[in-house]
Structure formats: structure tokens, C-alpha cells
Amino acid sequence: MRGVQIGILGIGLALAGFGVYMAQDYVSKTQAAMAAAQANNVGRPSHExxxxxxxxxxxxxxxxxxxxxxxxxxxxxxxxxxxxxxxxxxxxxxxxxxxxxxxxxxxxxxxxxxxxxxxxxxxGIAAMLTPGSRAFTIRVDQNSGISGTLRPSDTIDIYWTGRSENGEVTRLLSSSVRIIALDENADQDRSFNGVPRSITIEAEPEMIASLAQGQSTGRLSLSLVGLDDAAETGSIQVDARSLLGIEARVEQVTERCTVRTRRGSEVVMIEIPCTN
Structure with missing residues (x-):
């Protein structure tokens, strides 16, 4: 019986010694890894x-x-x-x-x-302008093509509809124009429900001149642009023929050459081949 107890005690001491050895080995490896990491960071700038x-x-x-x-x-x-x-x-x-x-x-x-x-x-509106740009106010009604929840900082496309030499035409004047005020209110955190009486936009002076001419000679329509829409918009123009898909007819005129001849008291036109 005493021999068995001595054997168990010996096994316990052996396991305890092995555990101490493993712990010391783990601590040594950890300290070595920390020292290596510190050595690698020597000379590197700290986060300023x-x-x-x-x-x-x-x-x-x-x-x-x-x-x-x-x-x-x-x-x-x-x-x-x-x-x-x-x-x-x-x-x-x-x-x-x-x-x-x-x-x-x-x-x-x-x-x-x-x-x-x-x-x-x-x-005010002047504080919202980008240097080099100007503010321009567009009259708006229920026929302007825009309504709903709007706020300054939204962007719009502007179309002009008026008479041309070929009839009435609608043309894109400017795309992705930034709204800076609704009814002279430039608060970007204020939403406007319904149709405002006027919209103030930001544009370059040359575009302002085009918008002023368009507003006096025709009707301006607005179209809201999506928040993440960065697509380029090219030249757009639509008239009644293109809207209805009617192709313009080209009539070919055949040149006719004639000479006059008198038969008694009567003058007769005789068709002859053209020399040109």
C-alpha cells in the first residue's frame, strides 16, 4: 500500500515539473515575440x-x-x-x-x-454661393415639372420649351444645377412639401444669361436629379416631329428646261433636254 502511495506521489511531482517547464517555455517565447515586435517598430513614426x-x-x-x-x-x-x-x-x-x-x-x-x-x-443666399458662381431665381408653378419634398442642395436639370423656326421645341439648357434656396429660404435642413413659388439656383454667369433669355422667350421646366446620379447628360432637343416619330420628307425636284415658240398668234412652251 505504501509503495502505491509513493508511486502516485512520484507521478504527481513529475506532472508538476512538466507543467512548470511548459509555462516557462511559453513565457520565454512570449517575451521573445514582444522584443521582436518592439525591435521592428524602432524608427517608425508614431500616430500623430x-x-x-x-x-x-x-x-x-x-x-x-x-x-x-x-x-x-x-x-x-x-x-x-x-x-x-x-x-x-x-x-x-x-x-x-x-x-x-x-x-x-x-x-x-x-x-x-x-x-x-x-x-x-x-x-443668406450670398453665403451659399461657390466663388465665381451667381444666383438666379426661376419662377415655378404646378406646370414646371417638379414637386414633392425638396430642399436646398438638391440638383435639377433645366429644360426650355419655346418656338423656333421649325415649330415648338424643348431643349436641355443645363444639367445637375444646384438648388441653393426654395422661396428665398436657404436652410438645407428644411424640407419643402408641395410646389414652391420660386427656386434659386447656382450657375455660371453665361448660363445665367441663357436662363434669363429662356425664361423671357419660353417656358422653363425642371427635373430632379438623383442623389448619387453622376451620369453625364449630353445635348437633348425634342420637337413635335421627333416626339411623334415623323420623318421629314425630302421632295426631289426635277429640273425642266423649256423654250418658247410662236405658232401664229399663240406662244407655245416646248420642253427640251437640259444642257447643264
Missing amino acids: VVQVLVAGRPLRYGEPIQVTDVRTIDWPANAVPPGAFLDTESLIPDPTRPRVALRAMEPMEPLLAVKVSEPGQPA
Whole structure:
């Protein structure tokens, strides 16, 4: 009996020693792997961060932005959004002439140049214009081809219908034009249900001249463009013949040559072969 107990004790001691050996081997390998990883990272730049200004509270369209409305957070230096403000001096150079929010912003949302006005500038149509572009207002009614839920920042195609030398024609004047205001309201977070009385769009001066001429000589129709639609739209023109699939007839005129001859008191026209 004593021999059996001694045997069991010996087996237990052997298993315990093997376990200690395995644990030491695992720790050694782990330490070696960590040392190798640290050696591989030597000389590599660490992840740098910069301070970026974000909204400290919910900001709504037209609200002036004060120092107390913003805060700074760490942001990866290689992923700073274009137009971000890195310090309060650049965002608010003069507290008496604050910028205003041009669209709604939620807490912790980065403040970008496209989301705020220039210092001292109110939140109006002029603040929404891209440099080099102009605003143009188009009269709208139930026959303009557009209704439903609209908001500034939507894009539209503009068609002109009027009289030409070949009859009435409809032509695409401009495609993917950005709406900046509905009924003179430029709040991008305000949806408009139904048909607005007017739509203000942003376009280059040359296109503004075309739209003004089109509005005075015919009728402008609008077509809403999808949010993710980036397809190029070519020249489009439709008249009554192309709408109905009528091909224009070309009549061939055969040249006829004649000479006059007198028979007594009567003058007779005689057809002869043409020499040209």
C-alpha cells in the first residue's frame, strides 16, 4: 500500500515539473515575440494627432458661433477633413463679427469652412454661393415639372420649351444645377412639401444669361436629379416631329428646261433636254 502511495506521489511531482517547464517555455517565447515586435517598430513614426474644432452643442441654421459653442478634440493628423478649423482664432477672428452656421451640426461634428459663413456674414443666399458662381431665381408653378419634398442642395436639370423656326421645341439648357434656396429660404435642413413659388439656383454667369433669355422667350421646366446620379447628360432637343416619330420628307425636284415658240398668234412652251 505504501509503495502505491509513493508511486502516485512520484507521478504527481513529475506532472508538476512538466507543467512548470511548459509555462516557462511559453513565457520565454512570449517575451521573445514582444522584443521582436518592439525591435521592428524602432524608427517608425508614431500616430500623430492634431487639435480640430468640433461643435460643442447642437447648432442650427443661422445661429452665430461663439467660443463657448465649440471644443477641441484629438484628430489623426493624416485624416483631417478639408476646410477644418484647427484653432479658435481662425474660426472666430473677431468675436463681434461671428460666423453663422449654414447647416445644422450635431455635437462632436467637425466645423468645416463649407458649413459656416465668412466672419460677420449672415446666413443668406450670398453665403451659399461657390466663388465665381451667381444666383438666379426661376419662377415655378404646378406646370414646371417638379414637386414633392425638396430642399436646398438638391440638383435639377433645366429644360426650355419655346418656338423656333421649325415649330415648338424643348431643349436641355443645363444639367445637375444646384438648388441653393426654395422661396428665398436657404436652410438645407428644411424640407419643402408641395410646389414652391420660386427656386434659386447656382450657375455660371453665361448660363445665367441663357436662363434669363429662356425664361423671357419660353417656358422653363425642371427635373430632379438623383442623389448619387453622376451620369453625364449630353445635348437633348425634342420637337413635335421627333416626339411623334415623323420623318421629314425630302421632295426631289426635277429640273425642266423649256423654250418658247410662236405658232401664229399663240406662244407655245416646248420642253427640251437640259444642257447643264
